[in-house]
Amino acid sequence: MPRTRAMNPELHRQYREILLGLGENPDREGLQDTPQRAAKAMQYLCHGYAQNLKEVVNGALFASDNDEMVMVKDVELYSLCEHHLLPFIGKAHVAYIPTGKVLGLSKVARIVDMYARRLQIQENLTRQIAEAIQQVTDAAGVAVVIEAQHMCMMMRGVEKQNSSMVTSVMLGAFRDSARTRDEFLKLIGRSN
Known part of the structure; x- marks a missing residue:
């Protein structure tokens, strides 16, 4: 698994706010863990920010x-x-x-x-x-x-x-x- 930054609690909170903004209830059963999962997924999808060319080539x-x-x-x-x-x-x-x-x-x-x-x-x-x-x-x-x-x-x-x-x-x-x-x-x- 690629190196990623530690989980950002602010990102988790912001995904919760997005659900609220969409008119959803982030406390309902299907969405309770969604903000944390979405934050984790976004960090994975953008893990290129945690990499640099020298480390990737590695000699x-x-x-x-x-x-x-x-x-x-x-x-x-x-x-x-x-x-x-x-x-x-x-x-x-x-x-x-x-x-x-x-x-x-x-x-x-x-x-x-x-x-x-x-x-x-x-x-x-x-x-x-x-x-x-x-x-x-x-x-x-x-x-x-x-x-x-x-x-x-x-x-x-x-x-x-x-x-x-x-x-x-x-x-x-x-x-x-x-x-x-x-x-x-x-x-x-x-x-x-």
């Missing part, structure tokens, strides 16, 4: 002569929209071109999680992941594509059930070279 950089694309595809992600506090759920595709060192495979997924487990918009999440991979690896290029469905668009508002959002950030060789970018997009199934 898992390894010397390598490889100078070809390294990709981790279909990394599940779960985040909360900072505008409505509703989930968005999807997957990230992350690639980089090493320049003397490679990152431990699980660390890519952990970097995705660290930023996803914060209040976010997908556009910023995509950039944060790309810049973190670049910072850690000093890669010749980094590419990140995120595909996600947003509950704020599905459960409320326009209520479009089959819509999804795709964002991308291309740095270095992925931005400068159409050939490199096309190879990445083909490998993730976004190009012919």
Whole structure:
């Protein structure tokens, strides 16, 4: 389980106030423990705030002569929209071109999680992941594509059930070279 901060009693109290504001009785049987559970769940869903890049990578950089694309595809992600506090759920595709060192495979997924487990918009999440991979690896290029469905668009508002959002950030060789970018997009199934 990821490291989280100690339970915040103020957060618990505020969830109780939300129930009252909705016209509910937080003392009824089904809701008696809800404020505490909701506070605990929100802290878990936002545990990325308790993490930093150095701790997540934990020295898992390894010397390598490889100078070809390294990709981790279909990394599940779960985040909360900072505008409505509703989930968005999807997957990230992350690639980089090493320049003397490679990152431990699980660390890519952990970097995705660290930023996803914060209040976010997908556009910023995509950039944060790309810049973190670049910072850690000093890669010749980094590419990140995120595909996600947003509950704020599905459960409320326009209520479009089959819509999804795709964002991308291309740095270095992925931005400068159409050939490199096309190879990445083909490998993730976004190009012919």
